[in-house]
Amino acid sequence: MKLMMKRTLNARERYYQIELIPNLFGETLLIRTYGSCSCAKPTRVISELYESPQEAKEQMIVLVAQKYKRGYHTSDHR
Secondary structure, three states: EEEEHHHHOOOOEEEHHHHHHHHOOOOOOEEEEEEOOOOOOOOOOEEEEOOHHHHHHHOOOOOOOOHHHOEEEOOOOO
16 A cells, blocks of 8 residues: 655645555555655655554554645645
8 A cells, every 4th residue: 555645835845655565474564755856866764564454554544644734635646
């Protein structure tokens, strides 16, 4: 599952991408990538490992709610 969000602030477009990836051991990796749309490389990539997919989804919901409060909106670009 992948979700891309964007926001524009002071004529600068920023992106925030959240992705859930299951591994072979039943755990789920939550990867957050963010940065400026004008740069080729992301500013930062954060990976977190969760014991269950449900735990990872709950954290993803919390992160998406925080980003909506900061002005990010979902994007159709993948």
